[in-house]
Amino acid sequence: MSVEAHEFIPLPRQDPPLAAARRRLSSPVATVIVIAITVLWTIPTVGLFVTSIRPVWQTKRSGWWGIVEDRTVTLDNYVQVLTGGEILPEGIAPYLFNTVAIVLPATVIPILLACMVAYAIAWVPFRGANIVFVGIVALQVLPIQMTLLPLLTMFSNGWSIGPVPIFPNLDNPETGRSLLMGTYVPLWLVHTTMALPLAVFLMHNAIARVPKEIIDAARIDGASHYVIFRRMILPLALPAIAAFAIFQFLWVWNDYIVALTFAGSSADVAPVTPYLAKLAGGYGVHEHLLTAGAFIAIVIPIAVFFLLQRHFARGLVVGAVDG
């Protein structure tokens, strides 16, 4: 019995498109254009940063470019956001913790599941693998906004089709409120579910390209599916995993609507995005703190991006050129 990859994706060749693109992009004209675009692109972030270090009454008087005339700078806004001060006594820290506690599982779980699914579709021969694959990928068209209400209803009341329970009703008998509410669990589940179609698609592209000979050789040596998956597939798919991890990490980090719907905005479970939204206060009195809060919130994603930048670029090519 031979194991065969279902070939959606042609096997890798040399990288001529990449090399050609690199040559074209390194001409002087292109360099100038790239620098110009980069500067233009960075201006809003610079403005954000400058505003965040200006005293509040200065920001009321002039835009961030006003710093040229009045060079007063202060770290007050940052101190207030970090320590909370009078405004939000708990400060940004518990929300940052919540964000991390939401983002890591919401990134790791879909990747793990997607790798297993992709491996099964690509290397475990079974009838209808193509249909399963196309079906999963097609689920990408489902907009997340459509699913919010049904999912919220499911988490709070349970869900069954006729007599068949699909999701249990986990109500606390005393208050009639679901035990899931006020925990991270709904967020992990929702982010995982919404990420899986794209994750399976990208992981399948990477895993199906593993040369068949390697897999065959491993099988001859008596390796089980688990060993092949764990010792060969996962390491070989690492660039794709890293690329998808960045996408998913940033998406969940910046997510606002899912967090707002399933976690609300209390410090118990809410991530940093609802915190930023309420930082300005009911009448926008503390709008000046927003810039500092936003800057603290983007530092970690930026660090992650730079750490995995190499994989990110390669991952883009995996998706774009081959897919």
Place this chain on the structure above:
Amino acid sequence: MTAMKRRRGAALLAGGIAATMLLAACGGSSDEAASDSAGGDTAAEETTETTETTEDAGAGDAVAAGCEAYADMMGNEGSTVTLFTSILPPEQQLFEQAWADFESCTGIDIVYEGSDQFEAQLPTRIAGGNAPDIAFIPQPGLLAKLVESGGPVAAPASVSANVDSYWNPAWKAYGTVGDTFYAAPLGSNMKSFVWYSPKYFAEWGIEVPTTWDEMFAAADAIAAAGVKPFCGGIESGGATGWPATDWLEQIVLRTQGGEVYDKWVAGEVKFDSPEIKGAMDVLQGWMKNPDYANGGFGDVQTIATTAFQDAGGPILNGECAMLQQASFYANFWENFQPGTTIAEDGDVFAFYLPEVDAAVAPNPVVGGGEFVTAFADRPEVQAVQTYLSSPEFATSKAALGTWVSANSGVPLDTYANPIDRLSAEFLTNPDGTFRFDASDLMPAAVGAGAEWTEMTAWFAEDKPTDEVLKAIDAAWPAS
């Protein structure tokens, strides 16, 4: 070598996965533990205190010292009531302080959650089966809509009795849908104020106006001295235009009276009617008058592009004399200049936007406020509702400052802040003509839609008054 590296990479990855799972599990469980013990580090201490107090209270007949006021609300020890509101910190802390005694006496834990997306989130949560126990709803229009689709629970008799004895009857009507009374009023905003600088008024030799004509005589005198007397800003993100709707409401109530105002809210008097057009003409001669506005910013058009939070700035340096804004504007002055004092002899203060004709509307006041709406009828929820409608709560909250209740059971000297006291005086005046902010009562398509955008166009593009009024009428939902 590469194989080694790869293996180490895989191990790192696996280790990372394990570590994050562990971290996540810890995060989840510690969090659950926290919310079990009443959601928060500080609350944990409170809870222990609470259990002690309730034990002290003994068999339940005797009430602990200092807790006599809550005797009717006992018997719910250890229960939790969730609260959802659009009121954000730092006001949140003041609420929590105000009911701390109630919590420790009754053993009911009130879990506060504020969101700037309240109006969008509340219907979602109700539809999703995750309604809060209590919500503070700032728009009677939203309350009516929610009642229609199901969710709100009628208020118990104890709440109704409190509202009957302490509030102007207009307030009870705003908390009633059909014939059922649902929601008691909580805090109130007094919107009929004009902010000014006592220092510059003295410099220009201007007395604080007490009649409509005096206000415009003062404006003319200031304009003659070369200063544009009024400033305004209606930019407010997605809600741009709302301050302009407030101006129009002030004039409609003052020149047309409460009856026309109510019919206008109900859609029986159109925007494109002689009454409302007359009010727009008054506004044209006031905020859209190039001799009067926009002090400190430029021509009349800048009203549309100035953020309402920034509009008052020029008053502090004498570039503008007056700003019509609500009592909550008191929160903003500190941002323009640290140490700004709000007092009759301070840097900035407010006078009551005078009445136009006592025969049409005596002491007219346009205001806003929140309504305590319950979505469950458990005894502890009703206890909280009753407490929030009592003068004891209102007094306890008012004493903490920057908050006004129209509850007449609050002694006026509770208000330490002069603006709050002035607001309360007008809001509880039994001879006053109180009306709720019209745009909060109208259907959202008008009051939170066309009226905002059309009034903005009226200022920004000088869109003709007739077209503006017709366009707002066209947005009124057919029913």
